Amino acid sequence: MNIKDLIEELDLEVVVEADLEKEIKGAYSSDLLSNVMARTKEGDLWLTVQGHQNIVAIALLNDLAAVITTEEFEADEEARSKAQNQGINLLKTTLSSYELSGELYKLGIGQK
């Protein structure tokens, strides 16, 4: 599944559009950045309530498919402009990280 399909499937809001054709390989949910650095891999979605520009740095370093801020948290202006410049997809949802994780799992994302 790619980001575009996911947005339609779960009614996610696009905050910064970079490459919505990107294939989703897995997902990870955490707000501790060291854990995210260590645990995410290329093509993963990252669910977080963090909205500062370091989320973009991590997405870039680990080649994440998209960062999704949950519970109506939103990436701040610096993060959005950095995402725009660096080509990182930023999405948001009203669902909590827990709820969104459940929905992703139902879609088969991250299932072993």
Add this chain to the structure above:
Amino acid sequence: MTNEEVRQEIINFEIEAGDFSSGGEASSKLKSILRKLGIPSQLIRKTAITTYELEINIIIHTFGGRISAEVSPKEIKVIASDQGPGIEDVDKAFQPGYSTANEKAREMGFGAGMGLCNIKRYSDNLEVRTKIGEGTTIEAYIYLDQSGDNIE
């Protein structure tokens, strides 16, 4: 020609204390250079995680410092040096979950006490020199020949 002779510095960044906006600049730059050099992606990943954590440590914990990296046919060497204050208890600093980070860093999702653990886990060799009042230098090595048992 020995390996030492072909060692080449590929990045050198000054990092300001508290400047979270610059977090990731040195590691992204290093990553893109390593890609151009044709370094295998799992080694780039190890180097990027190590370098990012070193950067963030300088931003959170020090009065400012510098990140540089060198590459030779044998290894990638990332050097983080700062102007203090130095690490009081190095063993404790490497304990998972131990952190002296301030509230601001914690709110941003840093300071969980996992930075040095990640650096240790993702680098193949690590040297830490620290002196209270003077500063800390950390050298992290990622070997290009991963035929040993140090692959993650």
